[in-house]
Structure formats: C-alpha cells, structure tokens
Amino acid sequence: MSEPAPPAAESPLDPEQCLAAEAGAESVLVLAGPGTGKTTTLVGRYLHLLDQGAAASRIFVSTFTARAAEELRFRIGARLGEADREMAPELFRRMPIATLHGMALRLLQRHPPPGCPPFRIFDEQACARVVARHHLYLGDDVRKPTDVFGAYKDRLMDPAAALAEAKARNDAALLEAAEAYGRYQRALAEEGGFDFGDLIMELVRGLEADEAYRGRLAGFFDHLLIDEYQDINPAQERMLRLLRTQGARLWAVGDDDQCLYAWRSADPAFILGFEAAWPDPALYRLSRNYRSSATIVAAAGALISGNRRRHVKDQVPHSASRLALTIAGLDDDEDEAEYVLRVVRGLAGRGMPWHEMAVLYRAGHVGSRIQIRLAEAGVPLVVRGAGEFWQLGPVRLVAGLARLLADPRDMDARALLGHGKRVDKLLQQAPEKIDTDVPWPALCRQVGRLVSATARPPGEEGLQWRDLAFTAADLAAECADAAAFIALMEEQRRSLRRAEAQGDAVVLSTIHGAKGLEWSAVVVAGCEADLMPHESSPDLEEERRLMYVAATRAKRWLVLSFAAERRKTAVPSPYIAEMLEGLDEDQIRYHDTLSRARLHAKAPPPAKAGKPVRLRPELKVSAGMRKGRTPLKRTRG
Numbered sequence: 001m002s003e004p005a006p007p008a009a010e011s012p013l014d015p016e017q018c019l020a021a022e023a024g025a026e027s028v029l030v031l032a033g034p035g036t037g038k039t040t041t042l043v044g045r046y047l048h049l050l051d052q053g054a055a056a057s058r059i060f061v062s063t064f065t066a067r068a069a070e071e072l073r074f075r076i077g078a079r080l081g082e083a084d085r086e087m088a089p090e091l092f093r094r095m096p097i098a099t100l101h102g103m104a105l106r107l108l109q110r111h112p113p114p115g116c117p118p119f120r121i122f123d124e125q126a127c128a129r130v131v132a133r134h135h136l137y138l139g140d141d142v143r144k145p146t147d148v149f150g151a152y153k154d155r156l157m158d159p160a161a162a163l164a165e166a167k168a169r170n171d172a173a174l175l176e177a178a179e180a181y182g183r184y185q186r187a188l189a190e191e192g193g194f195d196f197g198d199l200i201m202e203l204v205r206g207l208e209a210d211e212a213y214r215g216r217l218a219g220f221f222d223h224l225l226i227d228e229y230q231d232i233n234p235a236q237e238r239m240l241r242l243l244r245t246q247g248a249r250l251w252a253v254g255d256d257d258q259c260l261y262a263w264r265s266a267d268p269a270f271i272l273g274f275e276a277a278w279p280d281p282a283l284y285r286l287s288r289n290y291r292s293s294a295t296i297v298a299a300a301g302a303l304i305s306g307n308r309r310r311h312v313k314d315q316v317p318h319s320a321s322r323l324a325l326t327i328a329g330l331d332d333d334e335d336e337a338e339y340v341l342r343v344v345r346g347l348a349g350r351g352m353p354w355h356e357m358a359v360l361y362r363a364g365h366v367g368s369r370i371q372i373r374l375a376e377a378g379v380p381l382v383v384r385g386a387g388e389f390w391q392l393g394p395v396r397l398v399a400g401l402a403r404l405l406a407d408p409r410d411m412d413a414r415a416l417l418g419h420g421k422r423v424d425k426l427l428q429q430a431p432e433k434i435d436t437d438v439p440w441p442a443l444c445r446q447v448g449r450l451v452s453a454t455a456r457p458p459g460e461e462g463l464q465w466r467d468l469a470f471t472a473a474d475l476a477a478e479c480a481d482a483a484a485f486i487a488l489m490e491e492q493r494r495s496l497r498r499a500e501a502q503g504d505a506v507v508l509s510t511i512h513g514a515k516g517l518e519w520s521a522v523v524v525a526g527c528e529a530d531l532m533p534h535e536s537s538p539d540l541e542e543e544r545r546l547m548y549v550a551a552t553r554a555k556r557w558l559v560l561s562f563a564a565e566r567r568k569t570a571v572p573s574p575y576i577a578e579m580l581e582g583l584d585e586d587q588i589r590y591h592d593t594l595s596r597a598r599l600h601a602k603a604p605p606p607a608k609a610g611k612p613v614r615l616r617p618e619l620k621v622s623a624g625m626r627k628g629r630t631p632l633k634r635t636r637g
C-alpha cells in the first residue's frame, strides 16, 4: 500500500468532542452522524490518554480497514509531532492500531493459544481454490460459498453448530451449506490454512478455553478504542468482551446510519443496544457536522429519516452554504461518462485539485465506462475497489474470447483468457454457441452473452459479472474489427496506468470503499431504481444507508446522476426524490431541462434529439444487451 498523504493540521476539538474524548466511564459510546468528527475525536481520545500517562503499547485502536489503520497511525503521529512529542520509530510502528482481524492475527502469531496449530493465511483467491478443488458449490444460486462459510464464522459457529442449526430447522439448503462448511474446514485444516474468519474464531476459542491464556492476553491492554462500531459482528463483539476481562476500558464511536455490512453479519443491534450490553455505560453525542454544506446535511437527513430502525440524530451544519445539489438525468452510461468528465474538468478549471473529487457508485460496472472515459481524456484517477477495468475477470474473458475467435493465432488473447475450469467451459461451448461468420460487432455481442450465461458466479456478484461482461462486449462491438479493438484496449490500458501513476488524482470507488472518506466534490453515479436500492438486495434500510454514506462523503458539491437507459430503460432512484424533500427550490439545480423532466416523468422521455435512439426490439437479442451504438468517438475530449 502506498503511504497516505500527510494529513492536514487538525482543528482543536469542540466542547462536545472534548467531553467525549475525555469521558471517564468504563464503557463509552460516541454516537454521531457523518462528518461530526468521530474519527477526529478518537484521535483526541488517544492523545488525552497519553496525556493521562497511558502507554501507547497498551492502547488498542481498531479500525474497519487496514488502510484506515495506517491513516490513523499517521494522524496520531502527526499530532504527536505537532506537540513535539514524537515517538521512537520502532514504538510508533508497533503501536497496536489495526483491524480486529489484524489484531487477532497478531495475537495468534505472537501468543498462540494452547493447542493452536501452526497456520498460513489463505487469502480470498486461495479460499476460492479450496472451494473449486473440493466442489463445495451450493445449489442455492444466491450466495458465494466462502461468504456463507464466513457468515458462520462471524457468528462463531463451527461446522457442528451449523449442522445442529440446520437439523433443528429441518432446512435442506441450510443442511447443504453446513455440510459443505464442514468439508471446507477439513480441507483448510489439511492444508494448514486459516481464512480471515478463522482468525477471530480461533482467538476467541483460545480465550474462552483457557483462563490463564485469557488473563495474559487481556492484561496487554488498558484501553480499547473502536472506530466504526456500527459494523461490528457477533464474533468481534465476543473478542472485545474477552479482551476486557482484566478491566480494559472500552471507548467506541459509530453511527448506526452508516452500518453497511449486514451481509457480513454486522448487526446494528450492537450499537443500538450498547448501553444494555456493557458495564458502566455512557453515551455521548456529537451534533455539529463539520464536513458538509447545509444543503448536503439537509438532503441526507431527509433521506435517512426514511429508515425506521435507527437512533434519530439532529445535525447542525457548521457551514451555512446553500450551494445547490445537482441532478443530472443522462441518456445512457456513455452520456453519463461524458457528463462526469465535464464536471471534473469544470471543477479542475476552477482550481480544485483532482484528489478533492470522487465518483462513487453502488455497483462496480457503473464506474467502468466513467473510468475509461476519464483515463482516455487524460484525467488522473485512482480506482478503489474493483481495479483496472481491463483486468477484471469477466472483461478479460470477453476480450480474450472475442479476439481468439476472430484470430485463433492471437497468443495475447489466449493469455488474456487465462486458465481454469471457467475458461475450459467457455472454450468448449464457443464452437457450438457462437457463429464466427458474422461481422465483428455481432461476434462480440454473442461472446458477451456466452460469458454472462456460462461463467457467472451466484448472487449480486453474478449481476455485476453480467453487467461487466456486457460493458466489455459493448466497447468491443463499437470498434470496426478485432485490430481496432486491440488498439483501443492498449490505448486505454496505457492511459489508465498513466492516470494512476500521478499522485493528485480523482478517486473512483464503490460506495463501500468510500467509507470514512471525504471529498470537496462527489458525483454519485448510477442513481437508478434497480441499482439504488440494488435489485438483488433484500435489505432496503441498508440500501438507503448506502446512499446516505455516498451523499455524506461530499463537502460542498454533490451531484446525483442517473441514466435513462443502462442496457434497458431505467428510471431514477427513489432516493433522489427523498433527498429533494429536504431542500428548498434554490438548493436544487438540474443539469438541464431534460434532467428535470426525466426525474419527474411517470414514463421516461426519449433520448435527446440528435442522438441515435436505441430501439427496444434490439433488447430481444438478450435481456441486458444492446446493439447499434455509435462508434466510440476517438477525437472527443
């Protein structure tokens, strides 16, 4: 990971933040909305503890991601530097600031519990290989097997407990999952592997089983400082409980409205029930939003008030700015990418550094067209989450297979396809399913359909897979022939690398990847009814929280964009209207009259005059595919 940029000097804490930072109770929860300075207060708490004589090595700080841990370490280091209290580098490096998984790993490696076997960490790919080797796929096409096994671990259930639950409920799908889980754990054990979920589970097992061991480990810490407490799951809560048995104080910050990880067993009940769950509890609230304009605070507040299961929080915007929120209703993803380019260039023209801008989206494929367009136009960018478009699994399969079918001697195409069961299956089916005697664009569309249909993983990931496969097929079909496509790919890959190499860059990220961050200008792209809330999500409150997190990353400029067609006719997300409810007319700006019409129309108006209208019958080729696009204009920008 690259080193984070030096943090800006931090402001002194306000009175509410000071009270929270200096709280004396045994269990403290600081409950507050976005931008109210929770992380800032956590840094303040840390410094306060040092002032009180606490040793840095005995203050454990947990963050949600490893990147956040590094940023926090940096922020604390900078504050100590400002106060001429620099730490010895070795001490600084060893400060226990990590994710809860990271801390479990550290403890297991340095102080293994009695009976814990030596282990290697298996990352996501290694775990997927175990699943493939042992055919641990589940009949239910909704969730990935490793997610299902992970969810058991998040609830501290071993295979025996999973089996008992399945039998008690007499549920065939649960039984299948529990049996597969048992085989997965046996396979991991044979290879001496621990996956991520095993770390906390093993540590908890050791702490629970052995009182002396528990006493020793719990004796390491006097303070546990937990950021993003809303995303804690049962296994993590248990770990904290056990690490407190020697009297460590718990100090947590969180916002139930930003709980985004229910699918990883995060449970807002932990933050909602904090006071009943911990000894000598004290609740502190922060009410001043230092991040966002009055407009953004009002719009986000109106949105989140639609959720029922939450703590209601009043927020006072520190900034009185009523700068308007912009709504842009575009024709399609290509038009949206072009629009985003205009927005970022416009802001850069007004002097805003690139790194103060972000484009956020619910589903990775929404970002792909934008990623390519910005890179092509020479805008420096970094992609968080999914990564470079041409390296993504389904994209490589489409590009590789289309090129290989067009020219069986194209060795680069073979390399692009890679190897594995999925590739074998595709190559086996291609001669039967694909007519190679058709022009290049039609060939690409057939390949897109085949990749989407045959090689798709289950669940939401499968929907993303489908969309990425179709986006890649669309881009390929826009070229005249395979040679033109190869040239396009190369040029775009080069511009993406060039764009990434520069330090000052626009961030493109999924909303999940934007947690805890802030930018002066944020475009939330793909605000459409089937993406926000996502069509595959059963939890509408969590979907609204996602939109809330996206909107509240913005300091001054917030743009919500939607397309009238994204492979099929699309309608705006209901969340846009919910946000506008909180605003006055002067706080809303429409990109153009069509955007206003599209937002308020019962049936979406047609595309702008002068643009070729994509005909619905073409969609019959395949749900989700479209044909007849104009060639990518190589001269624009």
Ligand SMILES: Nc1ncnc2c1ncn2[C@@H]1O[C@H](COP(=O)(O)OP(=O)(O)OP(=O)(O)O)[C@@H](O)[C@H]1O
Pocket: 010, 011, 012, 013, 014, 017, 032, 033, 034, 035, 036, 037, 038, 039, 040, 041, 255, 258, 290, 291, 515, 516, 517, 518, 552
């Ligand atoms: N007392 C203060 N005075 C001025 N600015 C502040 C103060 N406290 C926090 N800020 C600023 O407010 C912004 C948000 O702070 P921070 O990231 O700590 O909020 P947060 O509550 O953790 O947000 P989120 O929940 O969205 O992650 C930052 O730019 C921070 O510098």
